[in-house]
Structures are given as structure tokens and as C-alpha cells.
Amino acid sequence: MKRPMETYYGDYFFRDDTLMYVNRNAENFTGSYHNHDFLEIAYIAEGEGFHHMENSVQRVRKGHMFYIPLGMPHVFRPTSSNGKPLIVNNCVFSVQLLPKLIAFASDSKTASLLKQMEDGSLGYRAITDRHDRFEKLFVSLYEQYAMQISGSAVYLHTLLLQLIIEFSRALEHSQPITSEPSHPSFHDVLQYVEGQYMHELTLAHLAQISGFSERHLQRLFRRYTGQSWHHYLQNVRIRMSRELLRTTTDKISMIAEKVGYKDMHSFNSVFKRSTGLTPGQYRSDTQHHG
Structure with a gap:
């Protein structure tokens, strides 16, 4: 039986001209199975649980990170209702923001990845944060989003571009999320x-x-x-x-x-x-x- 699904819209989350939304969420069993009209990069900050997608379920733990494209139905769930919480950091952003980032990207690999995000040709991706580099970026994103001070929008866009560059580098050497690369750079x-x-x-x-x-x-x-x-x-x-x-x-x-x-x-x-x-x-x- 097909499960019920909601659609989340960026207009509800985005404020001003940032075209971004950053949060830190304790996942539960009541959150809706959903898709969305924006792009999402999600990072498992604490705990363990499961990522339910259209045709599969993936076990997740701290340090796992996911790129979720437009329209992909999914939801994160903890392992149990009374166990260790599953904390997910989310950075969601509008496709309309990508031309600005593309114009700023000076290397072809980053620009190519951004264009794939923009035209929808980049599908779901999952990688592992091996040395906490993404955790630090998500901490900075959350702090800057919460502050709402002068220059925050530009700062957020810069941090997002940095996140995408690091993500692009990680994809070059990515292996299945349950395994570790055999030889580090x-x-x-x-x-x-x-x-x-x-x-x-x-x-x-x-x-x-x-x-x-x-x-x-x-x-x-x-x-x-x-x-x-x-x-x-x-x-x-x-x-x-x-x-x-x-x-x-x-x-x-x-x-x-x-x-x-x-x-x-x-x-x-x-x-x-x-x-x-x-x-x-x-x-x-x-x-x-x-």
C-alpha cells in the first residue's frame, strides 16, 4: 500500500532573500513522509536511526550525510521512541540560489556539480564525514542562520558553497556508506x-x-x-x-x-x-x- 505523503514548499521556510533554511531537528515517529520543492543536505549529528526513501530503507548514524534532490520522498526515523535521539542537521536551499553560486564558482568541477543540482541531473547521494569536516560546517551554518546580523545572507551563501565544494571532493572518493576508503589522501x-x-x-x-x-x-x-x-x-x-x-x-x-x-x-x-x-x-x- 502506498504510504501517505506531504509536499513541503520552500516559501514556508525561506526568509528574506537568503533562499535558505537551516535547522537542527530531533527526529520522531510523527514527522511526515514527504518530498519538497527545494534541495536538501542533511547531516546526522547524533544517534542512529533509519532513512526511509521511496523504495528502500537505509540505516544511518552520526557522520552520515545525504544530498536529497527535488521531489524525492523520504523521512528520517530514530531506532526507537525511547532510545537515544536521532539528531539531524538540515541545510535546505532553493534552486533559484544556484545561479548565484555558479557565477561565483571559479573551478569547473564545483560549477559542474552546481549545474547538475540546478538541472536535476544529480540524484540522491550519501557519504560519510570521516574527520568531522562537515560537522564543523553545519555548526557554522546553524550559528550564522540563527544570528540574523549584518552580512548573514552573504555569509550563509559562502558557507553553503564551501559545504558543496567539500561535498564534491568527498563524492570523488566516496564508497558505499558502510565501508571506509582504503587509502586516505x-x-x-x-x-x-x-x-x-x-x-x-x-x-x-x-x-x-x-x-x-x-x-x-x-x-x-x-x-x-x-x-x-x-x-x-x-x-x-x-x-x-x-x-x-x-x-x-x-x-x-x-x-x-x-x-x-x-x-x-x-x-x-x-x-x-x-x-x-x-x-x-x-x-x-x-x-x-x-
Whole structure:
């Protein structure tokens, strides 16, 4: 028996001239099986559940991301009504926005993907966020959409284009959603460092998980970051510590530990060499300037 279906219209969701809508939703068993007249990129932020589509059901979990084209009937459901919630981040946008993004896209691959979205030739896609790169983008999209301050529309469009570029890159190396790629690119190595910087990382460990030799990794870091491996890791940790100093009231010793430094003297020394200030001076200065 054919299940009942609703159609969602962008005019109900879009505000002003952004032609976009961003939300974070706890899925349930009462939400409607539906299609829509807009495009959707959905990201599983928490939990596990199922994605019900026209002729199939796909198990989903945190880190799975989906491109849902015009008119495709679907709905997300949690695994149970009283278990861990299934949280989905949604970025939906009008086809009318795509010409603006196409005009801005300077590389042929991105422009081609945008045109496929525009003419409807890009079908349903599912990929896995292997190193949280999409999670960070969805956090930024949600924050910018909620703020509604000067420049938010342009900022949202820029973030959407960034999301689509990352999506395009992921599609090039995508495999079935239940499997993992056998050999990561150096970009994946950088993303791994971004997600694991707080732990004890060595070049030998990176070589083991990536398949690159230590010597080749050193060359890749020099070529693509302009820094040695050791310097790159230090800069990631100091960047993260600056963010924590600006946005939390945690003790400096706790922040040092959070970003991977067990020795306060080493943390203070590297931080001052990088910023010209001690961690305490940096926190005081940023608070003073708002």
C-alpha cells in the first residue's frame, strides 16, 4: 500500500532573500513522509536511526550525510521512541540560489556539480564525514542562520558553497556508506590531525594510519602547509588553545592539557613564541577588546 505523503514548499521556510533554511531537528515517529520543492543536505549529528526513501530503507548514524534532490520522498526515523535521539542537521536551499553560486564558482568541477543540482541531473547521494569536516560546517551554518546580523545572507551563501565544494571532493572518493576508503589522501591526514591534536600524535602514527612513509609525510607537510610536521601540530594546538582562552573560563592549565600539552612550561613557551603574549596576557587582551 502506498504510504501517505506531504509536499513541503520552500516559501514556508525561506526568509528574506537568503533562499535558505537551516535547522537542527530531533527526529520522531510523527514527522511526515514527504518530498519538497527545494534541495536538501542533511547531516546526522547524533544517534542512529533509519532513512526511509521511496523504495528502500537505509540505516544511518552520526557522520552520515545525504544530498536529497527535488521531489524525492523520504523521512528520517530514530531506532526507537525511547532510545537515544536521532539528531539531524538540515541545510535546505532553493534552486533559484544556484545561479548565484555558479557565477561565483571559479573551478569547473564545483560549477559542474552546481549545474547538475540546478538541472536535476544529480540524484540522491550519501557519504560519510570521516574527520568531522562537515560537522564543523553545519555548526557554522546553524550559528550564522540563527544570528540574523549584518552580512548573514552573504555569509550563509559562502558557507553553503564551501559545504558543496567539500561535498564534491568527498563524492570523488566516496564508497558505499558502510565501508571506509582504503587509502586516505593527504587532505584526510590534515583532517585527522585537526580531530586528534589533543592526543599524543607522532609522525610514525600518521604513517601507520595513512599508508604514507614518514619521509614522504614530511615532504607533504612542507609542500602543502609550508611547515614541518612538528610545527604544523604546534600551530593547530595553539590555534585551538586561543579559541578556548577566548570562549571559556577554564583554567590555563586545563586548556593546556585539553590541547595536548602535559607540561605547562612547554605550553607557555610555545604560546608566547607563536603569539608574542603569554596565555594569561592573551586572555586578558581579548576580553578587554570584547
